[in-house]
Amino acid sequence: MLFSTPEFIYFFLPLSVLAWWSLQRVGRSNEAQWLIVFCSIFFYGWWNVHYVLLMIGNALVNFYLGRYIFETSSRRCLVAGLIYNIGLLAYFKYVDFFIDNWNFIANTQFQALRLVLPLGISFFSFQVIAYLVDCYAGRVNDFSLRRFAFSISFYPHLIAGPILHYSDVMPQLQGRVIFCTRQFSQGLLLFVIGLFKKGFIADRLSEMVDPLFVTQELLRFFESWISAIGYGLQIYFDFSGYSDMAIGIGLMFGIILPHNFNSPYKSNSVAEFWKRWHITLSRFLRDYLYISLGGNRSGFARGALAAAVTMIIGGLWHGASWTFVLWGLLHGLFICVYRVWVRLGGRMNDVLAITFTFISVTAAWVIFRADSIERAISMWKGMLGLNGFAVPYAMSGVCPSCSQTALFTGFELVQGGILLVVCFSYANAYDTVQRIEPCLRNVGYFVLLLFASLWLSGSHESFIYWQF
Amino acid sequence: MKALSIGSFNSFWRAALITGGIIAWSLPVWNIVVNPYQVFDTRLSIGDRYSSSTTNERFLKVDHLIKSRKSANANPDALIVGSSIMGLVDTSSVNRYFPDRHFYNLAFLAAKPDEILTTLQELKKAGVIIRTVVYGLEPIAFTDTKVYGPAYRLYPGASERSLARYFFDLLFVSSLSDGIGRLVSVISGKISVRYDIEGTGQYHLERYEMEIGIDHDAFISKQFPVDAKPAKAPPWVESRFNDFQELVRWLESEGVDARFYLNPLHPYVARAYGAERLAYFKQKIAIISGHNDLKDCTNVLSDAGDINRRFYDYKHFRPSESALVMACAFNPH
Numbered sequence: 001m002l003f004s005t006p007e008f009i010y011f012f013l014p015l016s017v018l019a020w021w022s023l024q025r026v027g028r029s030n031e032a033q034w035l036i037v038f039c040s041i042f043f044y045g046w047w048n049v050h051y052v053l054l055m056i057g058n059a060l061v062n063f064y065l066g067r068y069i070f071e072t073s074s075r076r077c078l079v080a081g082l083i084y085n086i087g088l089l090a091y092f093k094y095v096d097f098f099i100d101n102w103n104f105i106a107n108t109q110f111q112a113l114r115l116v117l118p119l120g121i122s123f124f125s126f127q128v129i130a131y132l133v134d135c136y137a138g139r140v141n142d143f144s145l146r147r148f149a150f151s152i153s154f155y156p157h158l159i160a161g162p163i164l165h166y167s168d169v170m171p172q173l174q175g176r177v178i179f180c181t182r183q184f185s186q187g188l189l190l191f192v193i194g195l196f197k198k199g200f201i202a203d204r205l206s207e208m209v210d211p212l213f214v215t216q217e218l219l220r221f222f223e224s225w226i227s228a229i230g231y232g233l234q235i236y237f238d239f240s241g242y243s244d245m246a247i248g249i250g251l252m253f254g255i256i257l258p259h260n261f262n263s264p265y266k267s268n269s270v271a272e273f274w275k276r277w278h279i280t281l282s283r284f285l286r287d288y289l290y291i292s293l294g295g296n297r298s299g300f301a302r303g304a305l306a307a308a309v310t311m312i313i314g315g316l317w318h319g320a321s322w323t324f325v326l327w328g329l330l331h332g333l334f335i336c337v338y339r340v341w342v343r344l345g346g347r348m349n350d351v352l353a354i355t356f357t358f359i360s361v362t363a364a365w366v367i368f369r370a371d372s373i374e375r376a377i378s379m380w381k382g383m384l385g386l387n388g389f390a391v392p393y394a395m396s397g398v399c400p401s402c403s404q405t406a407l408f409t410g411f412e413l414v415q416g417g418i419l420l421v422v423c424f425s426y427a428n429a430y431d432t433v434q435r436i437e438p439c440l441r442n443v444g445y446f447v448l449l450l451f452a453s454l455w456l457s458g459s460h461e462s463f464i465y466w467q468f
Numbered sequence: 469m470k471a472l473s474i475g476s477f478n479s480f481w482r483a484a485l486i487t488g489g490i491i492a493w494s495l496p497v498w499n500i501v502v503n504p505y506q507v508f509d510t511r512l513s514i515g516d517r518y519s520s521s522t523t524n525e526r527f528l529k530v531d532h533l534i535k536s537r538k539s540a541n542a543n544p545d546a547l548i549v550g551s552s553i554m555g556l557v558d559t560s561s562v563n564r565y566f567p568d569r570h571f572y573n574l575a576f577l578a579a580k581p582d583e584i585l586t587t588l589q590e591l592k593k594a595g596v597i598i599r600t601v602v603y604g605l606e607p608i609a610f611t612d613t614k615v616y617g618p619a620y621r622l623y624p625g626a627s628e629r630s631l632a633r634y635f636f637d638l639l640f641v642s643s644l645s646d647g648i649g650r651l652v653s654v655i656s657g658k659i660s661v662r663y664d665i666e667g668t669g670q671y672h673l674e675r676y677e678m679e680i681g682i683d684h685d686a687f688i689s690k691q692f693p694v695d696a697k698p699a700k701a702p703p704w705v706e707s708r709f710n711d712f713q714e715l716v717r718w719l720e721s722e723g724v725d726a727r728f729y730l731n732p733l734h735p736y737v738a739r740a741y742g743a744e745r746l747a748y749f750k751q752k753i754a755i756i757s758g759h760n761d762l763k764d765c766t767n768v769l770s771d772a773g774d775i776n777r778r779f780y781d782y783k784h785f786r787p788s789e790s791a792l793v794m795a796c797a798f799n800p801h
Contacts, residue, residue, distance in 0.1 A: 188485070188488070189484075192488075404700045406611075406703075438476055439480075440474055443474065455495060456645075458642075
């Protein structure tokens with residue numbers, strides 16, 4: 001069940017919110033929490049009922065293991081727990097990748113398992129890994145199964161984050177959750193902004209971008225740039241839309257989920273980009289991987305290496321494919337280059353730095369989206385002008401001697417330009433709703449955005465991050 | 469200027485929920501009343517049946533064939549398939565060459581080979597008899613990468629669950645622009661297109677025919693501007709040829725008498741592809757279909773002269789040309 005589908009918007013969301021507050025109102029907080037756990041299981045089972053038991057079993061194993069680790073401070077149990085969770089993730093997500101590569105290297109013919117990847121397993125696994133480590137470090141002081149189950153399964157973040165720490169949600173559940181009209185209003189507005197970003201912008205961009213990435217035609221200069229920037233915008237609005245919706249739904253329940261997206265295209269370095277894009281993933285990678293690898297404490301070279309390795313693992317987390325590994329490697333290299341630049345005392349004008357960062361991130365999106373490394377290389381060549389130039393039909397009057405492309409109309413340049421202006425200059429939705437006032441104009445915005453999202457949306461595409 | 473306050477957030481969230489609820493629940497009401505895709509009960513909706521330009525042929529034609537398979541009337545046992553170009557073909561002009569068959573025009577707007585295969589398989593599964601299939605091809609279907617909306621959603625499968633899901637999705641689908649088009653045509657009383665879903669399956673471009681009847685030369689000037697810029701056709705979508713191969717194999721395996729030929733092209737479209745690409749297309753279709761003597765009717769209308777009088781636009785030849793085209797496709801000489 002996608003957040004942007006009618007079954008969710010018209011039925012599941014209003015009914016679950018209504019049930020939650022009805023129970024809270026009569027002082028049945030515990031029952032309300034169990035009800036949301038049940039709703040979240042239903043939400044998960046809507047996609048594939050067979051994996052519901054896996055999710056429940058996995059949550060129970062990790063809860064009791066965490067408690068045991070806390071009580072015994074057993075390093076062995078922690079290691080076993082980490083191996084179990086990473087092993088589960090590896091089994092479902094990476095086993096075919098491993099088999100394919102092994103077959104290629106050793107010239108063997110092992111059959112791939114072709115398992116269906118349990119939805120959200122990458123997010124779920126990282127959350128429970130963080131939980132076990134926090135239990136071991138003594139940072140957890142609440143072992144209520146109900147609150148743990150609520151925190152781990154709460155449906156707004158279940159499939160694609162934000163990736164929660166124990167301390168993000170469980171403490172909020174200890175007392176009765178009080179209905180706050182301001183918070184609820186903020187949640188409504190944030191949800192609708194996210195819905196608009198997803199349905200009206202990202203899904204429409206996908207209709208334009210997808211054919212460019214699957215065409216067998218050699219993409220030339222403008223076509224390649226339109227594909228790369230178009231995908232950069234699609235994933236931006238898709239993921240920020242998802243994050244806004246998730247946090248907005250949380251607020252409708254009176255639960256504050258961590259900020260996950262903070263205008264990343266305004267970053268003036270790739271290092272800063274990762275402090276703004278998928279913030280909770282970056283936080284996890286920093287706290288549980290980068291610092292474990294030595295972080296900044298072991299000198300410049302070691303720190304740069306740790307950053308590069310962290311980014312490669314971050315890339316692989318997105319998907320079991322060499323394209324994701326290379327995407328992570330590219331980001332790792334960008335961060336290393338940036339660190340060297342800073343160490344050498346390099347300075348750059350802010351506008352130039354933001355432009356440079358945007359171009360680097362856009363170039364990297366090519367391999368993130370492309371079906372193969374060869375395809376990505378071909379598109380990079382196109383972006384450098386090595387595949388030639390062609391103008392769309394609408395611009396053929398400007399350059400009558402240029403060859404013509406039928407892959408885009410030229411109108412996409414205007415659309416892309418408008419969206420880039422939005423990305424670079426507008427305050428993000430999260431900050432905007434912090435400042436809303438209860439005025440008619442804001443009700444008008446709410447209605448307008450909802451109208452556009454429901455009445456003018458593109459086809460309901462799955463969220464890009466749901467596949468990870 | 470200070471925005472007008474509505475008091476407190478206590479009023480704000482209530483106002484937002486009430487107005488939001490009205491906006492949201494108006495959508496399914498709109499989809500039933502305006503019924504732009506004609507999939508809901510037409511007794512509850514405005515305008516003549518199947519006269520919306522976004523009528524979902526993919527659903528309605530299949531639904532009609534499945535529902536009528538057990539009726540006492542003579543049921544179709546032969547199908548015309550293909551894109552909107554084939555949708556205009558008069559079934560009687562095809563029946564003439566297959567006297568013991570009863571044709572139904574199952575062509576869809578922008579139909580692709582994989583959609584045709586899925587639809588035929590669905591019909592077969594539902595017990596519809598298919599003895600002969602006539603498929604007029606043109607390169608456009610093999611280069612089209614446009615994403616199409618709800619008017620192009622295939623029949624979902626015979627199970628009740630998937631049918632319910634299909635209707636549920638269309639009940640809440642975003643349909644503002646299609647619905648406004650429908651609303652305007654109903655209010656103005658000017659119908660552009662009429663689908664004969666429960667008859668021959670053919671569709672009729674009523675507004676075009678009316679304009680032609682009034683002043684054919686003016687119609688031609690409007691549809692075929694003399695200073696039209698030359699266009700370039702998009703690249704091949706190679707997977708479409710594989711899909712076509714799958715279709716050919718399935719038809720063979722089911723023992724269906726399948727006939728393929730190449731549809732006439734307007735010279736403007738033919739130039740957009742170029743002679744070399746058209747030759748490639750013909751050769752590829754001939755090899756895949758196993759029709760070494762594949763009938764190529766690409767130029768049959770341009771050779772007959774006065775080309776713009778024979779077409780509605782650069783893609784679609786007029787139904788009055790069906791006899792000439794079918795003669796090219798099925799006459800042995």
